[in-house]
Amino acid sequence: DxxxxxxxxxxxxxxxxxxxxxxxxxxxxxxxxxxxxxxxxxxxxxxxxxxxxxEHLIENSRDGVDSKQLSNLCLSDPFPELVEYAAKFDLDALDDFSHKHVPYVVLLVKASMEWKTQKGLLQIVERRDVEGIRELLQSWRRPHEEENFDEALRKAYLVMFSPERNVLSSEAFDGRKGEDGKGPSSSLNRSFWLFVASLKKFVEEEGRLPVSGKLPDMTSDTESYVGLQRIYQSKSRKDAEKLASYVDRIAHETRTETMSAAQVQYFTNLAPYLSVQR
Incomplete structure (x- = not known):
């Protein structure tokens, strides 16, 4: 045969x-x-x-995009540690050099939090609110050239971007596919489908995708960038640990081989960009 x-x-x-x-x-x-x-x-x-x-399983659907730019920054719903870190930056008290080196992530977190407080919003869901945040950022600028504010203005759309909506509507989460870690060609793609099943459980529990722990390049002084990087990496490790527990549980229930911590972290970094073609 x-x-x-x-x-x-x-x-x-x-x-x-x-x-x-x-x-x-x-x-x-x-x-x-x-x-x-x-x-x-x-x-x-x-x-x-x-x-x-x-089927064709795609781990990174953003073909041609530098992996360093594939980041889930959680700006639409910043986690407490990120909000706390951003609150440490008193923009009015900073000298000009420090002011123009505040990472755009911090600027967007501060601007979105202030805008939501002013308007009594829980989430940024309207484009007009994004434009309002851009105007708020413009009001914070100082007369000289500030590339960090230019970056924040360009990336302002991220405050209303929820990558979990894209993933949840993809074929990887369609019907029963991936629910038990056994996709239609599990013998070849076991790790992918096991992670998809675990990711689905994570999103159902947390209401968001795991933090990737990767930061894109941005205008910043070294101290601020490293501090921000540590915040994301710490959160990513915690999310990966929780995902690993789902992976182990589903692997045990389905009697399949589990994934290593390195594999879980690898897929965690690419969670917003998983895709399936049939």
Whole structure:
């Protein structure tokens, strides 16, 4: 049986195999066995690669974006440690040098918190509120050039951006897929589906995605940036520990192999960008 034969492999590559009955049989057998098939053809300087598989799991759907920029900064709903850190910056008391090196994350947290207090809001859900926050930031600027405020103005949309909504509506969370850590091709993608199942439990419990612990580049002095980085990394470790407990529990319940702490942290960093194509 051709399907049984290909099921012993994790990947099949067909190089310069002409389109016809043979390739169709190979593709059908691989598809039934849930084994990805890569078809490669070349003609002079022209090359073609096709992937045939029941599903394609994408760990990072932001192709072409530097991994350092893939950060869940939690600006739409800042966690207590981040709010406490931002509160330490008294903008009026800072000298000009320090003022123009306050990280834009701190500026956005302070501006969004003040705006929500002024308007009696729990969340920023309207674009007009984002524009109000931009105006508030402009009022805090000083006459000289301040790149950190330019960055805050460009990133102000993040105060109403909730990445968990994007993930929860993706196919990774569709129906029963991933609920028990067993996706449709679990033998090949066990770690992905186990994490998806655990992530779903985490989001149901916490109402948000885990913090990645990564910070993008930004205008800042070293002390402020390192301090902010420590806040995010500490929160990320706590979230990863909680996720790991879900991973271990689901792995035990489904009698599948669990994930290492490094694997959990890896997927945690990319949680907002997981995707599935079928």
């Amino acid at each position: 051709l399907g049984h034969f290909f099921s012993t492999y994790s990947l099949v590559v067909a190089a310069d195999l002409a389109y016809g009955p043979v390739l169709q049989k190979v593709a059908s057998a691989c598809y039934s066995a849930k084994v990805p098939l890569i078809v490669c053809r070349i003609n002079g300087l022209f090359g073609l690669v096709r992937i045939i598989a029941p």
